[in-house]
Amino acid sequence: MVTAALEIDHVSHSFGRVTALDDVSLTVPRGGFTALLGVNGAGKTTLFSLITRLYDNSSGSIRVAGHDLRRQPRQALARLGVVFQSRAMDADLSVRQNLAYHASLHGIGRSNAAARIEAVLAQVGLAEKSGDRISALSGGQQRRAEIARALIHSPDILLLDEATVGLDVKSRAEVLALTRRLIADHGVSALWATHIMDEIQPDDDLVILHQGRVLRQGSAGQIAAGQGLTRAFLDLTGVAAA
Numbered sequence: 001m002v003t004a005a006l007e008i009d010h011v012s013h014s015f016g017r018v019t020a021l022d023d024v025s026l027t028v029p030r031g032g033f034t035a036l037l038g039v040n041g042a043g044k045t046t047l048f049s050l051i052t053r054l055y056d057n058s059s060g061s062i063r064v065a066g067h068d069l070r071r072q073p074r075q076a077l078a079r080l081g082v083v084f085q086s087r088a089m090d091a092d093l094s095v096r097q098n099l100a101y102h103a104s105l106h107g108i109g110r111s112n113a114a115a116r117i118e119a120v121l122a123q124v125g126l127a128e129k130s131g132d133r134i135s136a137l138s139g140g141q142q143r144r145a146e147i148a149r150a151l152i153h154s155p156d157i158l159l160l161d162e163a164t165v166g167l168d169v170k171s172r173a174e175v176l177a178l179t180r181r182l183i184a185d186h187g188v189s190a191l192w193a194t195h196i197m198d199e200i201q202p203d204d205d206l207v208i209l210h211q212g213r214v215l216r217q218g219s220a221g222q223i224a225a226g227q228g229l230t231r232a233f234l235d236l237t238g239v240a241a242a
């Protein structure tokens with residue numbers, strides 16, 4: 001049996017009396033693009049924080065490439081690459097210096113790191129910018145550098161939390177296209193958290209998260225059911241998405 005890239009099974013999480021996630025189950029298939037669609041406050045960031053172990057998950061289970069996050073945290077986290085909403089790279093260092101630092105954090109030796117840095121820079125189309133400081137890059141290039149950082153240790157799955165926030169229309173499209181290309185050409189999987197319907201295609205696997213609960217998972221085309229995703233989302237949640 002092929003193991004899924006990510007399996008979330010009956011996971012809940014509360015902040016005091018606020019239930020941020022309520023019995024959430026979802027699967028990201030290997031080599032797939034799964035969109036996690038929800039309006040602000042749906043619970044997307046909380047879910048990512050549990051998957052990355054920023055928060056402890058005490059209910060249900062989370063498995064990354066078959067590794068249980070509680071029982072085999074090191075193996076599970078090693079299979080995960082994360083692009084957070086906020087920047088994770090040093091703006092005053094060059095792209096290459098940042099990548100070298102993150103390679104060393106992952107225990108990649110110097111000679112292997114040089115080859116990995118070349119490879120990920122080529123994958124995200126930033127080979128010519130490797131000596132530039134992060135602060136000198138455009139917003140879209142900075143996002144692509146973040147994706148290169150997330151790929152440095154050859155993860156099985158990328159988690160991207162609102163990866164296009166703050167970008168102009170062209171850069172948004174580029175970052176999304178890059179993510180889809182990484183899946184097609186390099187076999188990674190992606191969980192793409194967003195509140196923007198336009199980023200989702202009919203063939204995509206879609207999870208609709210609302211008020212901490214998964215309302216639907218399936219192909220976006222099927223969920224849209226001929227009436228369009230905007231209408232389907234409104235019918236399911238009672239709320240209009242962007």
Ligand SMILES: Nc1ncnc2c1ncn2[C@@H]1O[C@H](COP(=O)(O)OP(=O)(O)OP(=O)(O)O)[C@@H](O)[C@H]1O
Pocket residue numbers: 015018019020038039040041042043044045046047
């Ligand atoms: N640290 C926290 N303390 C208390 N409540 C929190 C905390 N973080 C999130 N919440 C609450 O949990 C719920 C889910 O929030 P979360 O940030 O996960 O949603 P989201 O879908 O990522 O939204 P956004 O896109 O705005 O980040 C919301 O009701 C939020 O107010």
